[in-house]
Amino acid sequence: MKRKTLDILVGLGLVVLAGLLLVAGLVLTSNANFANDYVKDQLGQQQITFKTADTLTAEEKQSACLVRYAGQQLTTGKQAECYANEFIGLHLKSIAGGKTYAQIGDVQTGLRAQIAALPKEDPAVTDLQKQLTDMTAARETVFKGETLRGLLLTSYGFSEFGVKAGQAALVAYFAAGLLLLLGAAGLVHAAATPGTKGFAVPEPGAKELVTA
DSSP: OBHHHHHHHHHHHHHHHHHHHHHHHHHHHHHHHHHHHHHHHHHHHTTOBOOOGGGOOTTGGGOHHHHHTTTOBOOSHHHHHHIIIIIIHHHHTTSGGGOOHHHHHHHHHHHHHHHHHSOTTOHHHHHHHHHHHHHHHHHHHHHHHHHHHHHHHHHHHHHHHHHHHHHHHHHHHHHHHHHHHHHHHHHHHHHHSOTTOBSSOOOHHHHHHHHO
16 A cells, blocks of 8 residues: 555544544533533522521531532532532431431321320320421421422532533543644645655565565
8 A cells, every 4th residue: 555545544534533523522512501501590590599608507607618609699500519418408407306208207107106096185195296296397398308409419410411521522622633633644744755655665675685
């Protein structure tokens, strides 16, 4: 094969690969922008604002992100993660001794069983009924809190896909640029190479040595 032909084939191949990587980068960038815009729009509609610095409790001030985002409107995935874990998660621990929605349900079941086992006129029924009412209210609050926390963490996860897509796009752009330069160098070399020059042609002296 002629060296010029080889240079042209390799150069064109690298240029084509660069084009494919460029297209992949554009697609990834589009996905990253969509994820970021979607998360921002959805979170913005919730109209959630972080507590201002002067209203944070001593326990809340121990969270670096709550201090950093103090007074800001929640619009990004990182802010959603902070609000879900550091604010909602913190306050859920103070409800019903930190029990989850399912665990409070078990407590309710136990209280109902105790109430059913006692005569209605038993004085203990009133106290148990109050405990059941408190647990029911606590479970409803925990349900709402855990639901909002889950939605915010889902938004955070979606935003992270956007971040990863943006990073992958940068890698694709870098690789495309490198391959384009190499391909262009190959084509330039092909233009400067005589059309009669072969590729990996053995030197005359080497041929005679082999024959001997």
